Amino acid sequence: MAGGGPGLKVCAAVGCGAALGSLLRFLAGTVAVATPHLGPLAGTAVVNLLGCFVIAAFAGLTGPGGRLPVGLVGRQFVMAGFCGGLTTFSSLSLETFLLFLETGSVSAFAYLAGVIAGSLGAAWLGYACAEMINRQPG
Numbered sequence: 168m169a170g171g172g173p174g175l176k177v178c179a180a181v182g183c184g185a186a187l188g189s190l191l192r193f194l195a196g197t198v199a200v201a202t203p204h205l206g207p208l209a210g211t212a213v214v215n216l217l218g219c220f221v222i223a224a225f226a227g228l229t230g231p232g233g234r235l236p237v238g239l240v241g242r243q244f245v246m247a248g249f250c251g252g253l254t255t256f257s258s259l260s261l262e263t264f265l266l267f268l269e270t271g272s273v274s275a276f277a278y279l280a281g282v283i284a285g286s287l288g289a290a291w292l293g294y295a296c297a298e299m300i301n302r303q304p305g
Contacts (some may be wrong), residue, residue: 173243180240184248186289192253200254208266211258212282218254219286220293227297234301 199210206225225245227235259282267275
């Protein structure tokens with residue numbers, strides 16, 4: 168691409184990763200809605216927690232000093248593509264807003280705070296797991 172932008176391989180990798188992540192997000196939502204006592208909120212929460220864990224673990228494993236030698240294309244496939252397609256801030260925002268309209272601020276705030284705190288915890292756990300793996304002998 169002109170102007171020093173990402174190359175065709177990187178763009179294709181991000182697009183393919185996003186397609187896989189979006190499909191998994193859709194399937195998780197479908198399963199959550201079909202499961203008694205769950206619903207779309209559970210599906211959105213699960214994919215966001217999983218995505219936060221995966222992106223942090225992958226970043227730790229493939230970054231400087233990481234154990235997995237993955238190039239730019241592979242990193243962008245997983246991090247920008249797959250995790251970007253899997254996680255969804257827009258759905259989280261809409262669901263929180265609708266929950267606020269239906270039940271009031273306490274439930275909506277609890278859901279939002281829980282997902283954000285859980286996502287940060289999942290990212291911490293993913294990165295911590297990567298660091299443990301990176302420290303293992305050869």
